[in-house]
Amino acid sequence: MNKRPAVKCPYCNALAVKRPAIFIYGDKTIDQDAFVYVCPRYPVCNSYVAAHKRTGRPMGTLANGDLRHMRILAHQAFNRLWMEGYMEKGEAYRWLQLQLHLPESMAHIAMFSEYLCERVIELCEAFTNTAVKAA
DSSP: OOOOOOOBOTTTOOBOEEEETHHHHGGGOSOTTOEEEEOTTTTTSOOEEEBOTTTOOBSSOOBOHHHHHHHHHHHHHHHHHHHTTSSOHHHHHHHHHHHHTOOGGGOOGGGOOHHHHHHHHHHHHHHHHHHHHHO
């Protein structure tokens, strides 16, 4: 039996609801079959997170606009590690997990706080700056 996960908004403690992504993105929705978990007080609370297409489970924790922006910046910094050939993608995830001293289950940017996003950016920039200087 696939029970829907109880997802709470970290800002107001309300129980999130699963909605089609078009509810958030409107005409800009890339995947018409995508879903998101949204705080029922949206847009006042403005927190949501994408749902996995395959499992329907949340991809991380609900985040407001500031945290979503930080997660985007952290992903951009992190993706450079493997997209620019410094590491393979799996190796980059293991490196990040070790750098942050996190178990694999918690080493996902979609679960990170603003502080951890800032750490990801700092660690990735330090790594790429060191790699460039060594080249």
